[in-house]
Amino acid sequence: MAIKLKDVARQSGYSITTVSRALAGYSDVNEQTRRHIIEVASSLGYQPNLPARQLRIRRTNSLGLVIPARDHSYSNEFFSQLLMGIGDAAAQSGYDLLISAQAPGEAEMACYRRMVGGNLVDGVILVRTRRHDERIAYLSQQQIPFMVFGRAAPGEPCNFSFIDIDSQAAIRALVDHFTGLGHRRIGLILPPEEMAFTPYRLAGYQEGLENAGLPYDPARVVTGDLLRSGGEQGARILLDRDPKITAIIACNDLMALGAMRAIESLNLQVGRDIAVAGYDDIPAAEYAYPSLTTIHQPIYEIGQRLVTLLLDQIEGRNSAHSAVFLPYTLVVRASSGAPRQEGGAQPESS
Amino acid sequence: MAIKLKDVARQSGYSITTVSRALAGYSDVNEQTRRHIIEVASSLGYQPNLPARQLRIRRTNSLGLVIPARDHSYSNEFFSQLLMGIGDAAAQSGYDLLISAQAPGEAEMACYRRMVGGNLVDGVILVRTRRHDERIAYLSQQQIPFMVFGRAAPGEPCNFSFIDIDSQAAIRALVDHFTGLGHRRIGLILPPEEMAFTPYRLAGYQEGLENAGLPYDPARVVTGDLLRSGGEQGARILLDRDPKITAIIACNDLMALGAMRAIESLNLQVGRDIAVAGYDDIPAAEYAYPSLTTIHQPIYEIGQRLVTLLLDQIEGRNSAHSAVFLPYTLVVRASSGAPRQEGGAQPESS
DNA sequence: CAAATGATCCAAAACGTTTTGGATACACTC
DNA sequence: GAGTGTATCCAAAACGTTTTGGATCATTTG
Structure with a gap:
């Protein structure tokens, strides 16, 4: 049987109340008794029963986080980095993380209801905004503190606190980089429709083209599944539709690596014949x-x-909604070079 | 104010007891009343207060996991994979994960005491065995269910349940692979001393040499910090001590990649002049x-x-200690080739 | 017909904390 | 000496569940 307050009380000769208040550091207990009580408590190896405390004070000192289940494929690196950041910061402030892996759907919502409605967490971190996000609606309605990574999709209200990267500007910067090198036919491989950020990426692409006075051609845009195979397929489609494309931007690195593979299998050389750029900067990049x-x-x-x-x-330090944008960095490496000469020697034919 | 059992009881016209038992599926409540109660509960949006339940039944349905704090450097890929496996399996069985990021030391032990002694978790997963592991001692003494990844260091008692890879055999297989290709001077870059598995890796290396009738030379073994820079440094030292080394085995991929960089900076070609092998198979490999x-x-x-x-x-399905070894796979890629000819032309020529 | 059985329900205790609202004793003020 | 403060302590209530140990009533059994 575990040691409880009652045991410490009996052993030290004080009441449960006093022991509790002594250990909690209240000023209405004599410094000497406090020392004695602490002494007794630690000699008995007292550990407070936390569910009991949580029930009483309605706080758990833990943060909820639902991560996508069974997709260790494309977002691994992303999630592990994020989790480390979240975990380190939480631990530093004395909070635990309550984590559940759920695929989008009813079970996922049930998980939020359990964590939030069940009083298991003091706040929630929500990671991938979707369009018409039911989770955000629930959390807002429950009035529990929560932070979101990723703003709402364009056209949707964004009355919650979030952090985001200006991925529109980031994609624009990639396009600028390419047009600056002389590229004029640039393909784009987008993420799936349902992701809230997809429209921003497309908009950045269009802005970049406009900056350079280039026309926007929907045939040069294709959607991939964020996996390497999706990039491979996407690049093939793009190059099939228009063999004169000289650059491809993929909306994540994995698809970019797939695109590189497709390009090589066409006996073209990445960086010389066709420039490629990705998004994320995973180590493999x-x-x-x-x-x-x-x-x-x-x-x-x-x-x-x-x-x-x-x-x-x-902890009540800030009530206003915060919208924080953090900076991205354009990392130029060997996969992006000037375009091959129009009409110059072509790999297979042209 | 959240809806509680009392509210559902009042609203449905039954007692708290009956409501509780109806929702829990006990057979001593009429099927019709049960339906009515469930109806009322869900129409009120009842969510049980879980700390209260936990306090009462002394179970939390969550598993504890302490991950290393602030080392997103070398074990990222490893931990994210492991976490996904743990998270998916736990969620599938209806368990949450309680995670805290702690650097080894007193705060880490306090974290275990809080989780276990504080009744926050039903079981613990412990990830990187150390020598004389205080955490394992504590968990055994507390009699809480726990599973360990990695057996005890050689010479230490291993009376707990664990899963491990036979890394001794794995390293031996790498050495066999190299000696089979004709290599006779093979360097080894070990993990730091304090890791419990380091001795097993060294033993595998020695076994491999013995298999091939080669002598063990301590000068061909060096310790690295598991980072790329450690591999770079290690390779330099090895090649400095004996320039005739034709193969290097690093005990993780990151160090192997560092070694490759060192080799290239000496104007040698990886795979042709010097074979390299790693351990882990991270995507970058x-x-x-x-x-x-x-x-x-x-x-x-x-x-x-x-x-x-x-x-x-x-859940009491198995009481005996389990010692599970899972299989590794030797993945042969371009970095390992036959050794350059003894006495043949040196790096810069031939 | 009394007793036993079975179906359905419930009051109250218990889980281990924290907090409320004093109680007590002593010192100081006027 | 009455009143006011102050320091120190504590009994009991409360948090929202689950479970124990019956109670009640209808039905069946001997």
Whole structure:
């Protein structure tokens, strides 16, 4: 049987109340008794029963986080970085993380209801905004503190606190980079429709083209599944539709690596014949051959900021909604080069 | 104010007891009343207060996991894979994960005491065995169910349930692979001393040499910090001590990639002049140039098995200690080739 | 017909904390 | 010496469940 307050009380000769208040550091207990009580408590190995405390004070000192189940494929690196940032910051402030892996759907919503409605967490971090996000609606309605990574999809109200990267500007910067090198036919591989950020990426692409006075051609845009195979397929489609494309931007690195593979299998050389850029800057981007030009996001820091801003809400330091944009970095590597000459010697034919 | 049992009781016209038992599915409540109560509960949006339940039944339906704080450097990929396996399996059985990021030390032990002694978790997963592991001692003494990834260091008692990879055999297989290619001077870059598995790796190396009738030379073994820079440094030292080394085995991929970089900076060619192998099979190993020969471990599956075995303990399906070894795979890629000819032309020529 | 059985329900205790609202004793003020 | 403060302590209530140990009534059994 575990030691409880009652045992410490009996052993020390004081009441349960006094023991509780002594250990909690209240000023209405004599310094000497406090020392004695602490002494007794630690000699008995007293550990407070936390569910009991949580029931009483309605606080748990833990933060809820639902991560996508069974997709260790494309977002691994992303989530591990984010989780480390979240975990480190939470631990530093004395909070635990309550994590559940759920695929989008009814079970996922039930999980939020359990954590929030069941009083298991003091706040929630929500990671991938969707269009018409039911989770956000629920959390707002429950009035529990929460922070979101990723703003709402364009056209939807965004009355919650979030951190985001200006991915529209990031994609625009990639396009600028390419047009600056002389590219005029640039393909784009987008993420799936349902992701809230997809429209922003497309908009950035269009802005970039406009900046350079280039026309927007929907035939040069294709959607991929964020996996390497999706990039491979996407690149094939793009090059099939228009063999004169000289650059491809994929909306994540994995698809970019797939695109590189497709390009090589067409006997073209990445970086010389066709420039490629990705998004995310996963470690493999640096080790790839040729190394991959991409957009670096400070994922770890985002995780940390999510926590600090969430704790500001929980601990009542800030009530206003915060909309934080963190900077990205354009990382230029070997996969992006000037375009092959129009009409010059072509690989297979042309 | 949240809806509680009392509200459902009042609204449905039954007692708190009956409502509780109806929702819990006991057979001593009329099927019709049960339906009515469930109806009322869901129309009121009843969510049970879980800390209260936990306090009462002394179960939380969550598993504890302490991950290393602030080392998003070398074990990222490893931990994210493992976490996905653990998270998926736990969620599938209706368990949450309680996670805290702690650096080894007193705060880490306090974290275990809080989780276990504080009744926050029903079981614990412990990830990186150390020598004389205080955490394992504590968990055994507390008699809480726990599963460990990694057996005890050689010479220490191993009276707990664990899953491990036979890394001794894995390293031996790498050495066999190299000696089979004709290599006779093979360097080794070990993990730091304090890791429990380090001696097993060294033993595998020695066994491999013995298999091939080669002498063991301590000068060909060096310790690295598991980072890329450690591999770079290690390779330099090895090649400095004996320039005739034709193969290097690093005990993780990151160090192997560092070694490759060191080799290239000496104007030697990886895979032709010097063979390199790693351990872990992180994604970058495949994308590296040349791609890296390495040992693949089924990390995701390990995570899953850790959970299923832990739940067997928690739910009383199995009391005996289990010692599970899962298979590794030798993945041969471009970084390992036959040795350059003894006495033949040296790096810069031939 | 009394007793036993079975179906359905419930009051109250218990889980281990924290907090409320004093109680007590002593010192100081006027 | 009455009143006011202050320091120190505590009994009991409360948090929202689950479970124990019956109670009640209708039905069946001997």
